[in-house]
Amino acid sequence: MMSRLLPIGCLLFAIGIFFGYIRPTWNGSIETSKAGIVSYTSALAKAKEYKEKEAELLTARNSIPPESLARLNAFLPDNIDNVQIILDLDALAARSGVKLSDFDLKNSTVAVAGEEETIDPATGGLASPKPIDSADITLKVTGTYQSFRIFLTQIEQSLRMLDVVSVEIKDSKTGVYTYDLTIRIYSLR
Numbered sequence: 001m002m003s004r005l006l007p008i009g010c011l012l013f014a015i016g017i018f019f020g021y022i023r024p025t026w027n028g029s030i031e032t033s034k035a036g037i038v039s040y041t042s043a044l045a046k047a048k049e050y051k052e053k054e055a056e057l058l059t060a061r062n063s064i065p066p067e068s069l070a071r072l073n074a075f076l077p078d079n080i081d082n083v084q085i086i087l088d089l090d091a092l093a094a095r096s097g098v099k100l101s102d103f104d105l106k107n108s109t110v111a112v113a114g115e116e117e118t119i120d121p122a123t124g125g126l127a128s129p130k131p132i133d134s135a136d137i138t139l140k141v142t143g144t145y146q147s148f149r150i151f152l153t154q155i156e157q158s159l160r161m162l163d164v165v166s167v168e169i170k171d172s173k174t175g176v177y178t179y180d181l182t183i184r185i186y187s188l189r
Contacts, residue, residue: 074159080135080187088160089139089183096150098143106136131189136165141179148179161186 061069082105093100141148155162168180 071159075161076132076186076188078188080133080185085137085160085185088158089137089155092154092158093141093151096143096154097147098141098151100139100141102138102140104138106138132186133189134184134186136182136184138180138182141181142176143179144175145177148177155183 064072085105086103090100141151143151152164155164163184163186165182165184166180167182170178170180172178
C-alpha cells in the first residue's frame with residue numbers, strides 16, 4: 001500500500017509546488033522582468049540610433065564653414081537680444097536718415113492655424129510644429145517718405161530675419177511723416 005501512495009503523494013507534491021510556487025513566479029515576477037528587459041533593450045536601441053544620428057549631424061555641422069554658421073546664427077539666433085536689435089535698427093535708421101523712438105517689445109510665439117503640440121511617438125517627447133519664437137517690436141519712425149522707403153529696403157535686405165507686420169502713417173503738412181511700425185523678429189526655441 002505504501003508503495004502505491006508514495007508515487008501518488010510525490011506527484012501531488014510536485015503539482016502543488018508547480019501551481020503554488022513555480023507558476024506564480026514564472027508568470028509574475030519573471031514575466032515582469034522579461035517585459036522590463038524588452039523595454040530596456042528597445043530604449044538602448046533608440047539611444048544607439050540617437051547617438052549615430054547625433055554623430056552624423058555633428059559631422060555635417062562641422063563641414064559647414066564657420067562664416068556660414070555665423071551668418072546662419074545672425075539670420076535666426078537662439079534668443080532675442082533686445083538691446084542688440086534696437087541698436088541694429090537704430091544703425092539702419094541713421095544710415096537712411098530717419099529717427100526712431102518709442103520702442104516696445106512684446107514676446108509671442110509663432111502659431112500656425114490647425115497645428116498644436118503633440119507627442120512625438122519616436123522620441124516620446126513633445127513634437128512642436130514650429131521650433132520658432134517671435135517677438136514684435138513697435139516703434140515710431142520719423143522722416144520723409146523717401147528716407148522711410150530706404151529704411152524699409154534696408155530692413156528687407158538685412159541679414160536678420162525681420163517681418164514688417166504693420167505700418168501706420170500720420171499725415172503731415174511739412175513732408176516729415178511719423179510712421180507707427182510693427183516689426184516681428186524670430187529666434188529658435
